[in-house]
Each structure stands twice: as C-alpha cells, then as structure tokens.
Amino acid sequence: MPSTPPQDDSLAADAAHAQPAFSPLYQQIKGLILQSLQGGEWKPGEAIPSEMDLAARFRVSQGTVRKAIDELSADNLLVRRQGKGTFVATHAEQHVQYRFLRLVPDAGERDAQGPAERTILDCRRTRATAEVARILGLRTGDPVVQVRRVLSFAGSPTILEDLWLPGVAFKGLTTEQMAAYQGPTYAMFELEFGVRMVRAEEKLRAVAADAQQARLLAVPEGWPLLSVERVAFTYNDVPMELRRGLYRTDDRHYRNDLS
Amino acid sequence: MPSTPPQDDSLAADAAHAQPAFSPLYQQIKGLILQSLQGGEWKPGEAIPSEMDLAARFRVSQGTVRKAIDELSADNLLVRRQGKGTFVATHAEQHVQYRFLRLVPDAGERDAQGPAERTILDCRRTRATAEVARILGLRTGDPVVQVRRVLSFAGSPTILEDLWLPGVAFKGLTTEQMAAYQGPTYAMFELEFGVRMVRAEEKLRAVAADAQQARLLAVPEGWPLLSVERVAFTYNDVPMELRRGLYRTDDRHYRNDLS
DNA sequence: CAGTGGTCTAGACCACACT
DNA sequence: GTGTGGTCTAGACCACTGC
Numbered sequence: 001m002p003s004t005p006p007q008d009d010s011l012a013a014d015a016a017h018a019q020p021a022f023s024p025l026y027q028q029i030k031g032l033i034l035q036s037l038q039g040g041e042w043k044p045g046e047a048i049p050s051e052m053d054l055a056a057r058f059r060v061s062q063g064t065v066r067k068a069i070d071e072l073s074a075d076n077l078l079v080r081r082q083g084k085g086t087f088v089a090t091h092a093e094q095h096v097q098y099r100f101l102r103l104v105p106d107a108g109e110r111d112a113q114g115p116a117e118r119t120i121l122d123c124r125r126t127r128a129t130a131e132v133a134r135i136l137g138l139r140t141g142d143p144v145v146q147v148r149r150v151l152s153f154a155g156s157p158t159i160l161e162d163l164w165l166p167g168v169a170f171k172g173l174t175t176e177q178m179a180a181y182q183g184p185t186y187a188m189f190e191l192e193f194g195v196r197m198v199r200a201e202e203k204l205r206a207v208a209a210d211a212q213q214a215r216l217l218a219v220p221e222g223w224p225l226l227s228v229e230r231v232a233f234t235y236n237d238v239p240m241e242l243r244r245g246l247y248r249t250d251d252r253h254y255r256n257d258l259s
Numbered sequence: 260m261p262s263t264p265p266q267d268d269s270l271a272a273d274a275a276h277a278q279p280a281f282s283p284l285y286q287q288i289k290g291l292i293l294q295s296l297q298g299g300e301w302k303p304g305e306a307i308p309s310e311m312d313l314a315a316r317f318r319v320s321q322g323t324v325r326k327a328i329d330e331l332s333a334d335n336l337l338v339r340r341q342g343k344g345t346f347v348a349t350h351a352e353q354h355v356q357y358r359f360l361r362l363v364p365d366a367g368e369r370d371a372q373g374p375a376e377r378t379i380l381d382c383r384r385t386r387a388t389a390e391v392a393r394i395l396g397l398r399t400g401d402p403v404v405q406v407r408r409v410l411s412f413a414g415s416p417t418i419l420e421d422l423w424l425p426g427v428a429f430k431g432l433t434t435e436q437m438a439a440y441q442g443p444t445y446a447m448f449e450l451e452f453g454v455r456m457v458r459a460e461e462k463l464r465a466v467a468a469d470a471q472q473a474r475l476l477a478v479p480e481g482w483p484l485l486s487v488e489r490v491a492f493t494y495n496d497v498p499m500e501l502r503r504g505l506y507r508t509d510d511r512h513y514r515n516d517l518s
Numbered sequence: 519c520a521g522t523g524g525t526c527t528a529g530a531c532c533a534c535a536c537t
Numbered sequence: 538g539t540g541t542g543g544t545c546t547a548g549a550c551c552a553c554t555g556c
Contacts, residue, residue, distance in 0.1 A: 050541060051541085066542085080543090081542080082542050083541050084540095084541065085541060
C-alpha cells in the first residue's frame with residue numbers, strides 16, 4: 001500500500017491513481033457495483049448489501065454509495081424499497097407486465113392488457129445474415145436462434161414478431177420453452193439463460209401488410225401496420241436480441257411520453 | 260410566528276405546518292421554484308439565482324436547494340452549467356433543433372435534419388369540437404386556433420400536421436407568424452405568447468393515406484403513414500396544444516429509446 | 519481572482535418494515 | 538427494537554467560467 005495518511009488509504013486514492021482520466025468517486029463506485037451485477041454476485045430479485053455495508057467495503061462514505069445507487073436505480077438496474085433494502089431489478093415479479101411493450105388499448109386507458117396468448121410459429125437454429133450479424137455484433141454466419149410468433153390479446157391476433165438471439169448465449173432454447181413460460185419472455189431469458197435486458201432502442205415505421213402477414217394477423221392485404229424494430233441490450237450496451245414486430249393499431253396505439 | 264427555537268423559524272417549519280400532508284423539504288422548495296418559473300420571475304434562457312442565494316431566500320441548506328434543482332433539471336425545466344449558473348430551459352438556442360420530434364433519417368444516423376421548410380396551408384380561428392375541447396381542457400365551442408401545415412426535409416414533403424391551440428392563450432397568432440419564424444415552433448410560442456411546453460404525450464398508429472393526404476405528401480393513395488397524435492403540456496400539466504401529424508416513413512423512422 | 523456548480527464527508531434525525 | 542433507505546445539514550474542497 002502506498003504511504004498515505006491512515007484514513008486516506010481508501011479506494012478513492014487507489015482508483016483515482018489507477019484511472020488516469022478523472023471521474024468522480026461515485027461514478028467509480030457505480031462502475032464497481034455494475035461489475036458485481038454483471039458478474040452475477042447479486043441475482044435479479046435479490047437484495048444487494050446495505051448502503052453502510054457497501055460504504056465500508058469500498059471505503060467511502062454512505063453518501064457516495066447513495067449517489068451511485070441513485071443513478072443505478074434511475075437507470076432501472078436497481079430498485080430501492082424503503083425500510084427493506086435495495087434490490088436487483090428483474091423482469092419477473094414486476095408489476096408492469098411488459099416493461100418494453102408500449103402498445104396499449106385505445107379505450108379504458110387501463111393497462112388491463114391481460115396476459116397475451118402466444119403462438120409460436122417457428123423456432124429454429126440458423127445462421128446470422130450480414131444484417132442481423134451487424135446489429136447483434138456477431139459475424140456473418142454465426143449461429144443464431146430465430147423465433148417467429150404471434151401475440152393475441154383477448155383472442156384477436158395483434159402482434160406478429162420475429163426474434164433473433166445470439167446462438168451462444170441461448171444454446172438450449174426450444175419451442176416448448178418459448179410457449180410454456182408464463183409471463184414476460186424477458187423474465188424467462190433471465191431465469192433460464194441468465195441474460196438480463198436493461199434497455200432497448202426502437203425504430204418505428206408504418207408499412208403495408210403483405211399477403212402472409214395479413215393472413216397471420218387476420219387483416220386484409222395492404223392493411224397499415226406499425227413496424228417496430230427493437231434491439232435490446234444487456235449490461236455494457238451489449239446487444240442480445242433483435243426483434244422485428246408488426247403491430248395492429250386499429251384499436252390499440254403505441255404510447256410514448258416525451259420530456 | 261409560532262414559538263420555535265430561534266434558528267428554526269424557517270420555511271421548513273412554516274411549510275410543513277401549512278401543508279397537512281407530509282412532503283420532504285426539497286419537494287416543497289421544488290414547488291416554490293416551480294411557482295417562480297410559472298409566474299415568469301425568471302424567463303426562459305435566463306439564469307436563476309445561485310444555489311447559495313436560493314438557500315438563503317428559502318432558509319434551507321444549499322444541499323436541499325441542490326436536490327430540488329436536481330429534479331427540476333432532470334425534468335428538463337432547468338439546465339445547469341458548471342461555473343456559470345443554472346438556467347431556465349428554452350426551446351430556442353437549444354442545440355437539439357426539435358426537442359419533441361423523434362423522426363430521424365434512416366441513413367447516416369446523423370441528426371443532420373437540416374431546418375425543415377414549412378408550408379402553412381391554413382391558419383384560422385374556429386371553435387373547439389367536443390373532442391378537441393376534451394383533450395385541451397376547454398368547453399365545446401370555445402375559441403381555438405387551427406393550423407394545417409406541411410414540413411419538408413431536403414425538398415420532399417414528409418410531415419402533414421394539424422395543430423389546435425387554445426384561442427385565449429394564442430390570441431394574435433397569424434399565418435405570417437407561423438411561416439416567418441426561423442427555428443422551432445415551440446420557441447416562437449415562448450417568445451410571442453409566453454407559453455412554454457415542458458412535456459408531451461404521443462399516441463402512434465399506422466394508417467393509410469386518403470386522397471387529400473396522399474396529394475399533400477406526394478405519395479399514392481392508401482400509402483402507409485405513421486399517425487402521431489401529440490398533446491403538449493405547459494407547467495402544471497395544463498394541455499396547451501393538440502397536434503395530429505402524419506409522417507412519411509419511407510426513408511425516415513421514429514426513434515425511441517426504452518429503459 | 520471571485521463566483522458558480524460539482525463532489526465528498528460526517529453526523530443527526532425521520533419514515534418504514536420486520537420481528 | 539433494530540436495521541433499512543430517505544432527508545437535512547454544515548463544512549471542506551474540486552472544477553469550470555469569466556473578469
């Protein structure tokens with residue numbers, strides 16, 4: 001250990017020394033907590049150590065840990081619960097059923113989505129095209145799992161979507177698994193494959209249904225559909241899923257809040 | 260004044276006493292700053308008093324003011340600039356040209372939108388229909404200003420939109436004003452009418468162009484268009500604009516980040 | 519240089535949950 | 538009661554801006 005005043009022999013000095021570029025202490029702590037999250041030290045749904053414990057572990061004040069956790073919980077990676085502790089966010093047991101799905105019914109304004117019925121049309125191992133590889137950060141020809149399914153609400157088919165997943169991370173994914181699991185697909189990814197999606201980017205367009213799409217969604221050919229291309233990321237902005245969806249928007253709409 | 264210890268005769272005690280329901284001090288401070296913003300004490304683009312000054316004014320510590328300002332700047336109502344001060348956010352002189360417009364070119368990924376060319380098709384005083392009145396919080400038949408315009412990027416018509424504005428707040432709005440002003444329309448609303456939009460809600464759908472819409476956007480009839488209904492709010496969640504837009508998404512898309 | 523926001527600390531007390 | 542997160546304070550020092 002370098003010769004520093006007794007109480008200053010802290011991570012503060014060490015980390016500041018290790019990283020040439022300056023960054024605030026709480027950012028460094030945030031990074032360390034993130035590493036523990038990625039490394040699986042604390043699993044989704046579990047509580048992380050108390051602020052005091054973390055402060056002791058990292059040799060900083062509670063206030064600094066607090067600010068780090070503040071940012072992580074603003075990013076939806078952690079969830080604070082007063083009197084209980086701070087927990088790793090999870091797609092399961094989360095009151096909002098579908099964290100990334102913005103399609104809501106026109107009337108009622110209720111989030112009464114009701115669980116969607118899933119129909120898996122296809123689920124097979126294949127190889128990444130150049131485009132899919134580029135988006136998922138793979139090489140052309142790398143193994144991917146491709147899934148095609150229809151989601152129905154209250155019996156009427158509403159979403160037709162294709163999913164592409166990196167074959168390595170989703171090795172044993174089967175049609176049965178996709179169909180059987182109750183609840184959000186992303187919760188199943190967490191439980192079965194340890195892959196937690198933390199954010200996503202979407203590109204929306206209006207398109208006309210082709211013959212096949214029209215049949216699967218029970219609309220006339222040429223019907224306007226909302227095309228939603230989503231790329232979902234795990235920790236560290238690593239892309240782990242490409243999803244191309246077609247949404248019927250006759251009695252539903254895509255809701256977005258701007259600020 | 261109630262009999263309290265000498266230094267505790269502060270806003271903390273007063274406000275806590277005035278409001279039966281408990282709320283943290285910094286939330287109360289946030290509310291007071293909000294009032295000053297609404298009241299026009301500090302205008303968009305101007306600096307507000309320093310944290311120290313505000314702390315003295317409200318008789319709380321700098322840290323408490325800081326937390327209030329943190330939230331207001333997270334809400335995009337204030338902008339901090341280290342070494343200079345804290346400023347009231349504005350739609351003008353804001354580097355992102357269009358704060359609420361999420362339509363971006365497919366290629367390049369540049370935000371090189373280039374300023375849109377505006378064509379005002381119509382701008383007239385009329386009366387609110389039941390639906391428009393409901394959305395804008397007016398009564399059916401109340402005066403509203405209605406504007407129809409086309410926005411073109413690089414010469415090609417891309418957005419056809421109708422705007423409805425409360426007639427009282429936008430009394431003298433003219434076609435010339437809508438057409439002449441360089442820069443974001445919301446910046447003009449700030450400068451000319453003192454109306455600052457702070458957030459918005461959008462509902463998106465895919466629709467087919469009717470004959471008139473197709474003509475104005477230079478697409479075939481039936482062409483799929485992205486329908487965007489936006490309600491924009493000033494302070495205190497008061498709705499001040501309804502905007503119904505149709506976006507061409509052949510070489511552009513609506514971008515959204517989820518987290 | 520002085521003034522601003524930004525970081526870090528230490529300690530006190532409050533609100534909430536479990537037991 | 539004990540332990541958790543949540544609030545509030547006071548003071549020190551750092552980083553950036555502009556005179």
